[in-house]
Amino acid sequence: MRKIILIFLSEINPALANELRNSLHETFHRNIETRHQVTDLRYAYDSKRKQYISPRVLSRLGNIRKDRDAMILAVSDVDMYSPGYDFVYGEADISAGIATLSIYRLVNGEDGIHATPKVLQERVIREAKHEVGHLFGLGHCNSATCVMRTCTCVEEVDAANGGFCETCALKSNNSQ
Numbered sequence: 001m002r003k004i005i006l007i008f009l010s011e012i013n014p015a016l017a018n019e020l021r022n023s024l025h026e027t028f029h030r031n032i033e034t035r036h037q038v039t040d041l042r043y044a045y046d047s048k049r050k051q052y053i054s055p056r057v058l059s060r061l062g063n064i065r066k067d068r069d070a071m072i073l074a075v076s077d078v079d080m081y082s083p084g085y086d087f088v089y090g091e092a093d094i095s096a097g098i099a100t101l102s103i104y105r106l107v108n109g110e111d112g113i114h115a116t117p118k119v120l121q122e123r124v125i126r127e128a129k130h131e132v133g134h135l136f137g138l139g140h141c142n143s144a145t146c147v148m149r150t151c152t153c154v155e156e157v158d159a160a161n162g163g164f165c166e167t168c169a170l171k172s173n174n175s176q
């Protein structure tokens with residue numbers, strides 16, 4: 001049984017951290033190990049773009065000691081990007097079983113509106129399910145309300161909050 005290790009690389013509101021943990025447990029039926037591991041992410045900083053390079057965080061996380069079959073979701077509050085993208089909410093390295101997730105762009109949408117705690121919580125949980133969904137072997141989905149849809153703005157994130165669509169739910173059950 002693969003467990004999920006939830007690592008908080010930044011200080012995250014404890015209530016949010018707890019809701020995220022519970023939601024991942026309910027969705028994937030796995031034990032969730034929570035680690036609060038506030039980390040200096042300067043090694044991943046790109047001073048030209050004033051953003052953090054997600055693949056660097058992913059590869060550093062690869063050094064973390066974990067059971068071979070455990071998965072890692074690492075949550076931070078810094079603005080991340082991956083080559084080819086203006087920014088990413090998160091990124092999954094499927095072969096390593098490791099994913100990143102940043103709340104930075106989920107707090108402040110492109111519209112500049114600061115999310116309420118409730119809205120932020122829904123967005124974070126949605127993105128967490130998306131990245132862990134990748135670790136369970138799911139690809140992107142065309143359904144507008146499925147969490148495996150690719151989102152490029154918070155409006156899409158808010159719309160794609162309907163859980164896994166039937167097809168994705170089936171695939172994820174098969175891979176568990």
Ligand SMILES: [Zn+2]
Nearest residue numbers: 130134140150
């Ligand atoms: Zn994705």
Ligand SMILES: [Zn+2]
Nearest residue numbers: 141146165168
């Ligand atoms: Zn789907």
